Amino acid sequence: MKAQVLAVLERAYRGALEEQYAHVLWMLLSLLRLGGGIAVLLRGNAALYARRGQAWPALDVAGIRVPPPEYEAGVAGLLETGGSVFVMDADLGALGLTAPDLCAGVTVVTRDDVGRLFSSYASVWYL
Amino acid sequence: MAAGAPRAILVLYMGAPYESDLLATLLRLVEAALDRGHRLVVWTCGGATTVTQRTLGPAKPRNPLAVAQRYPSTARLVKALVDKGAGRLRWYVCRQCLEERGAVEQMAEVTVKAPFHFLPCLDEADVCLSVGVK
Numbered sequence: 194m195k196a197q198v199l200a201v202l203e204r205a206y207r208g209a210l211e212e213q214y215a216h217v218l219w220m221l222l223s224l225l226r227l228g229g230g231i232a233v234l235l236r237g238n239a240a241l242y243a244r245r246g247q248a249w250p251a252l253d254v255a256g257i258r259v260p261p262p263e264y265e266a267g268v269a270g271l272l273e274t275g276g277s278v279f280v281m282d283a284d285l286g287a288l289g290l291t292a293p294d295l296c297a298g299v300t301v302v303t304r305d306d307v308g309r310l311f312s313s314y315a316s317v318w319y320l
Numbered sequence: 321m322a323a324g325a326p327r328a329i330l331v332l333y334m335g336a337p338y339e340s341d342l343l344a345t346l347l348r349l350v351e352a353a354l355d356r357g358h359r360l361v362v363w364t365c366g367g368a369t370t371v372t373q374r375t376l377g378p379a380k381p382r383n384p385l386a387v388a389q390r391y392p393s394t395a396r397l398v399k400a401l402v403d404k405g406a407g408r409l410r411w412y413v414c415r416q417c418l419e420e421r422g423a424v425e426q427m428a429e430v431t432v433k434a435p436f437h438f439l440p441c442l443d444e445a446d447v448c449l450s451v452g453v454k
Contacts, residue, residue: 206340206341207338207339207340208337208338208339208340208341208342208343208344209341209344210337210341210343210344210347210394210397211337211338211343211394212338213380213391214380214383214385214386214389214391215380215383219383219385222385223384223385226385252344252348254347254348254351254392254397254400254401255351255397255400255401255403255404256400256404257392257396257397257400259391259392259397260389260391
């Protein structure tokens with residue numbers, strides 16, 4: 194069955210303290226676990242969310258540990274739960290990344306693929 | 321003034337906390353300055369007035385995907401810094417901005433100020449940093 198929603202993410206790193214766990218990939222994973230069909234297209238700096246082996250430096254403020262957003266786990270969770278994750282190749286190139294730098298299961302697409310990708314989903318959300 | 325001597329630092333923090341990592345940068349900067357003995361005033365405008373709302377409580381809502389994990393609220397982090405400062409950190413919240421956003425219930429550790437009080441704060445500061453835009 195084709196997925197219902199393609200979420201396009203371009204803006205990355207929207208505030209570690211504000212988000213902590215509640216980042217956009219977490220929201221999409223929550224919807225996916227509730228039964229929604231979810232796919233994600235990462236563009237711009239958001240392509241970094243799919244990078245494999247991201248470091249998670251601890252953040253402490255006045256002795257209080259702040260759990261950092263775990264974007265890689267969000268991408269992995271989407272894939273493990275039946276979602277799809279796409280990344281634009283041009284954005285990877287701009288960031289100095291290639292396909293082997295990405296989490297297993299992430300699909301690299303070109304600009305020419307985007308129209309076909311959009312038409313494969315009932316809804317396209319720009320988040 | 322000798323290099324490294326304690327200074328009075330004014331930090332103007334504007335903008336919404338959900339748009340970027342400015343708030344993380346600000347809190348780290350404030351703590352580092354406190355650790356070096358400086359005195360600080362943080363003046364918040366715009367969406368930044370929402371991070372110290374009393375109604376936020378000490379923690380963010382539970383994460384349904386990891387219910388055992390606890391996450392501190394921005395209000396708790398600011399309170400911890402004010403406590404750590406022991407009088408060397410004052411956190412001011414612009415009345416005009418907070419009223420515009422309905423963020424009228426502010427926590428006890430901050431002070432609500434009329435906008436025109438910003439100028440005296442600027443006069444008293446050795447250094448002024450502006451973080452973000454409204």
